[in-house]
Amino acid sequence: MLLEFENATIVDPLHPRNGQRSSLFVRNGRFVEETSNPSHVDRRVDLLGRRVLAGGIDIHTHIGGGKVNLARLLMPCDPRSDRQNALWSTVRTGELYNRMGYTACFEPAMLLSSARHTHLELADTPNLDSGAYVVVGNEEWLLKALGNDCEDGLLDALLGWTVTASRALAIKVVNPGGISAFKFNQRTLDVDQRHVFYGVRPRDVVRRLSAAVQRLNLPHPLHVHASNLGVPGNVQATLATLDAAEGLPIHLAHAQFNCYSSSGPYGMGSGAKQLAEYVNAHPNVSLDVGQIVFGQTVTISADAAAQYRNRIHAKPNRWVVSDIECQAGCGVVPMRYQDRQYVHSLQWTIGLELMLLVDDPWRVFLTTDHPNGGPFTAYPHLLRLLMDAGFRKSVLETIHPKAAQNSLLQEISREYSLDEVAIITRAAPARILGQSDRGTLRAGAIADFAAYQFDDNWENTFANAAYVMKAGTLVIQEGKPTNARAACQTVWADVNFDSQRFANMAAADIEQALLMPVASLEISPQEMSELVRYRSHTTGTGTPVP
């Protein structure tokens, strides 16, 4: 069946007709070249007056896995309200993402031992392709190997097996060494400090892992949740962490939370200028911002050490911090960001400063680190802040006056163009994840798109897409859900690694720590397609990224 979406105003910097009115053709779930014979078209939809972008891609959002479920328990949602004060079910999450025009989301914190749980939740988030990054950097066996200065071959085998077994797309390191140190009652671990037991420094972990990611040809750079998250003055640790990659590609997650100077009112200020200058000068570095949004949310993180520190700020006053299976931890702490509170206001300004000071839109990504900074449903509001300097200034006046006075936002007049929005929310995420058939409307790409009718301002425009297509299936039509279920996929990385070396030199340590055979942890492609991706809902199979 050939579909034609005519009179679409193309917004895709990679498309030959960017900025022009044109038709998009879809067959078998993919965009195809324009047909020379109009009679071949089976169905036409008129998108006159609508700006069409590729489906949105969120590269860092916590929507699946054990700690997400724990947050649902801690903060049960009111099903009759979309107001964010809790975490939604997987089904509702998919619906809300689709409403904004998003068609792919990536869970950034998957543990090896609960990878199945993560993939199951992602598969139950309808009409979204998904993938996950496996958390490393605090496993007992890895730190032991790094502490023994293991050879690169062993490290590659260990990481290659971990990515393959968990069907991960990428590797993420969270507070390198720091979560493990907390289990030994070491409460802080700065970048050049040594782990009390394994003797490894976070710098060493980042250096060796970023090199291993390069050797393994993983599509996405090492995804880093840096040390000292949330600590005043931590921008220095962040710059040291980025230096540790020694010029290799590295992605800094939720950069706002690691961008504080120690100067300023109440001993805390913005490090955004410093970090942005570093990013602008180092083309190997990318970051997603982790913007905060005022209001109630719940923070969830594998960084149990940081969350234990944060428990005193919990609002409402309940929280969970846990150690998990010799790999990492988890911490769930409800948070209420208030616009009249200095630190929260400062955080708000820092996120926007980063987005506006980093020059290259291909290396900076709009996220709220959902739900840590705020709900993903705030993206339309954040886009308006980026695209409309006048609106931004008006909101700046409503926050804590000291944070507003000292913020660079007073001077920044930059406004994101629609093309830049398409880059930071579509094309760039696809590129940095190695997904060449996403994030674009070009022929051959997966037929994911969102069509927007401009409505008074950019926030209203992006909040409700008029049409959303996922893999050739319309899931939003004339602003309303169609209740159709599109064929969705879990994407993972196809990694070559020395399985014999893994079996001989690494498997025993893992089995000793986890008291189970490593084969129990290995997820096969068949398992993904027959059990994880529920047959009755979807027909897609997992797609390895070569």
Add this chain to the structure above:
Amino acid sequence: MGHTNSGSSLPDWAAVCPRRMAWIESKPSHADRQLPIRPVQETAQHLAEKFSLGKKSLIWLDAVDVNTVRAAVRLAEIAQATIHVGQSTGSECLHRVITSEGWLGTTLAEVAAHADVIVTVGNGILTEAPLFASRIAQPALRRPNTTAADKAARWIHLGSAVQGAIADSPRPSLQLTWQRAEWYAKLTGLLLHVRDERIAPALDVESRMLLDHLRSARYAVWVWDADEFCSDIDELIIRRLLGVARELSKTARCSLLALDSRVGRVTAEESLLWLTGRSTTAMYDGTFWTTPSHMATYSLEDWRRDFDCILLLRTLPSVQSLPSLAASHWLVPSGQMIGSGLPEGRNATHVASVGCECSGHVIRGDRGTSLCCHSPRVGDPQLPTSLPTAEAILNTVHDMLRTQSESHVA
């Protein structure tokens, strides 16, 4: 349940779980009926009649895998039914504590690797998780010190005296024989001492010994079976354990592990939670999933009285007896003893057992690991291969109800 075996180096005794052996060795009694294998359509037709629109229906999840829950949720949506995870009183008690104040958790591998003081609370953990003592608590006593500052690990048991049938069965290094009625008071005394010894009442000898061990620990853990604590008083005991853990955590590490041995129940709670936003009871009203507050205190009698149709689902092998629910229909795994006095044969159906005849996902009782229970190779002549899965039956019922609904609209 079956697991793939990679021929790992784990000791033989660690591979044999007494509960698993009990399932394998359990044989249907002469009173049990062998249920005929019915076509999926026939069973589904019978269920569809029960679930037809207008009837108040309950799907009772007893011990299930993830895909069974998924299918149950789909069916409940079209039938506007209620789903309840059976016998979840212990979970609900725990959830009330977790969601009202700060909680410090841990998982099995962490206990095995790090804990230098393990306090098992109640005998449930020893009977319901029979390998915990031999694989984790006992070996901890033999583990070399992890850092120079560590003292030798200790396993302390609070409950009835641990008795082993054989000479080398696991034994704690300290046995506290407090009466159950004393636990709350003694733990309160312990908490007061941990907070401020100057104003706390004097401790008895055993409590003092326990306190000394806890205070000297680098990583202490309270471990109990999730069903150990179910009542209101029990909830207060959990709060005392948590209070001690929170105080000790200010200077060392102290965590809690409520280990649920009923993997199928844990799986049901977790998957129901992510699908509906509700963890033990979820009612679909046509638009939203909610948990009616009055159902939080329902007894078996209340469930029986309140619903016209009750479907009980069990897809994981379990030696636990089936609840006396007077269910309209049972879907139970092959090999499950039905027993006498239960409904007529036509109201119970054997389905493929997860891990034996079909594969399925489960979440372990410490919620730190999710596993796939693989079935043996397809075509094994020793296994009945014609059994339907519960998922297939539920999906067929769903399709029948949808067709019925569409024809009504038409």
